[in-house]
Amino acid sequence: MPLLIGLIAVVILLVTGAWIIVAYNGLVSSEQKVEAQWAQVENQYQRKIDLIPNLVNVTGQYTQFEKSTLENITNLRTQWLSDLTSEERLNTSLALDGEINAVVFAYYSAENYPTLSSIALVAGLMDELAGTENRIATERTRFNEEVRDYNTKVNKFPSNLVAGMFGFDERDYYNPPL
Amino acid sequence: MRTAHKCLVALFGIALLVPQIGAAQQVPTIYLYVNDFVGVLTIDEISTLDEICYELDRYNSDELAIVIVNSTQPLGIDLYASETFEVNGVGKESSDNGVMILVSTEETLWRIEVGYGLEGVLNDAKVGAIGRANLEPYLSQEDYYSGIFYTVSAIVDVLVSDADQHSGNKYPLFGYHIDWWELASAIAVFVVVAALTRGRILFWIGGVLTRGRFGGGSSGGGGARGRF
Numbered sequence: 001m002p003l004l005i006g007l008i009a010v011v012i013l014l015v016t017g018a019w020i021i022v023a024y025n026g027l028v029s030s031e032q033k034v035e036a037q038w039a040q041v042e043n044q045y046q047r048k049i050d051l052i053p054n055l056v057n058v059t060g061q062y063t064q065f066e067k068s069t070l071e072n073i074t075n076l077r078t079q080w081l082s083d084l085t086s087e088e089r090l091n092t093s094l095a096l097d098g099e100i101n102a103v104v105f106a107y108y109s110a111e112n113y114p115t116l117s118s119i120a121l122v123a124g125l126m127d128e129l130a131g132t133e134n135r136i137a138t139e140r141t142r143f144n145e146e147v148r149d150y151n152t153k154v155n156k157f158p159s160n161l162v163a164g165m166f167g168f169d170e171r172d173y174y175n176p177p178l
Numbered sequence: 179m180r181t182a183h184k185c186l187v188a189l190f191g192i193a194l195l196v197p198q199i200g201a202a203q204q205v206p207t208i209y210l211y212v213n214d215f216v217g218v219l220t221i222d223e224i225s226t227l228d229e230i231c232y233e234l235d236r237y238n239s240d241e242l243a244i245v246i247v248n249s250t251q252p253l254g255i256d257l258y259a260s261e262t263f264e265v266n267g268v269g270k271e272s273s274d275n276g277v278m279i280l281v282s283t284e285e286t287l288w289r290i291e292v293g294y295g296l297e298g299v300l301n302d303a304k305v306g307a308i309g310r311a312n313l314e315p316y317l318s319q320e321d322y323y324s325g326i327f328y329t330v331s332a333i334v335d336v337l338v339s340d341a342d343q344h345s346g347n348k349y350p351l352f353g354y355h356i357d358w359w360e361l362a363s364a365i366a367v368f369v370v371v372a373a374l375t376r377g378r379i380l381f382w383i384g385g386v387l388t389r390g391r392f393g394g395g396s397s398g399g400g401g402a403r404g405r406f
Contacts, residue, residue, distance in 0.1 A: 124306065127303045
């Protein structure tokens with residue numbers, strides 16, 4: 001009789017141990033997905049800062065832009081290289097948006113007499129701007145989905161016990177400043 | 179014994195239905211290659227476009243999807259295109275070489291969504307220029323076929339001339355991509371069920387042979403859109 005009880009106890013321990021391993025690994029995979037997807041978001045910001053100033057420069061050779069606008073954009077590119085935190089990079093990206101708005105406004109203002117080549121160029125620039133923002137939005141959406149899956153695992157019972165044991169915390173969603 | 183057989187057949191039938199039930203979602207399930215949910219293309223026109231896309235797929239495995247819908251609300255065309263692309267997996271999974279032309283007739287919007295793998299060839303500006311030159315003039319006249327045809331031609335031009343320079347993912351000799359594991363397991367399941375139902379499975383086969391699905395590729399939100 002004690003042998004049977006002992007056997008049952010061992011089986012229960014083994015099953016619990018196995019379940020803990022599975023739950024832990026599930027949390028690790030989820031967390032890695034969150035990290036990987038965040039890297040994708042940063043990747044798209046990097047793409048934006050690499051691409052847009054170059055495009056604006058090329059377009060600027062064919063259209064009259066304010067000299068200061070082009071200088072500002074070059075300065076923002078330099079500033080990006082010294083930005084270390086995500087927040088700094090986001091702020092630089094937002095400042096770049098401001099300069100781009102100035103570019104677009106200048107193009108459509110009355111003093112400009114767009115030539116045929118500059119129309120096509122600026123249309124291409126608009127496409128690239130829209131595409132860049134869409135890519136950033138897509139990666140951020142996917143990041144939020146990964147965070148949701150991870151947070152659900154961290155909070156659900158009984159995997160929240162494993163999360164607490166091994167120190168898995170909830171992650172913040174991506175909420176850009178308004 | 180007969181009731182047991184009936185139960186088994188019923189369960190198998192339900193199992194076949196499950197993928198269709200699971201597909202209830204905000205974006206449509208699309209098949210290779212032309213998906214006209216509005217009905218602006220004739221059978222012949224769909225056939226011609228299908229042919230072109232099939233040849234492209236055979237040539238360098240790029241998957242070109244054409245989707246015509248009434249409206250993309252409530253998602254909006256960007257999100258709708260992105261979701262449809264992702265959920266249906268346009269492009270081969272390993273190379274993400276998918277392109278999707280989406281036309282929303284009531285909203286008079288178009289969008290061309292480009293998969294990760296083709297972003298270098300079909301960049302946003304190029305795709306935007308193709309759309310403005312080929313789609314907009316014809317779509318504004320409600321000549322959907324011409325617009326889509328010229329757009330498809332332009333895109334195929336770009337993809338084929340690029341493929342000529344780089345060796346893309348070509349198909350094996352007989353032109354089919356065979357997933358051996360899927361084939362083996364499908365045959366095994368079929369044999370088992372056929373034996374158990376004594377041949378009645380053949381009545382269910384009709385429901386299984388649906389149109390082909392896309393390869394599981396994905397997109398990062400690249401592409402361009404416009405209004406017509």
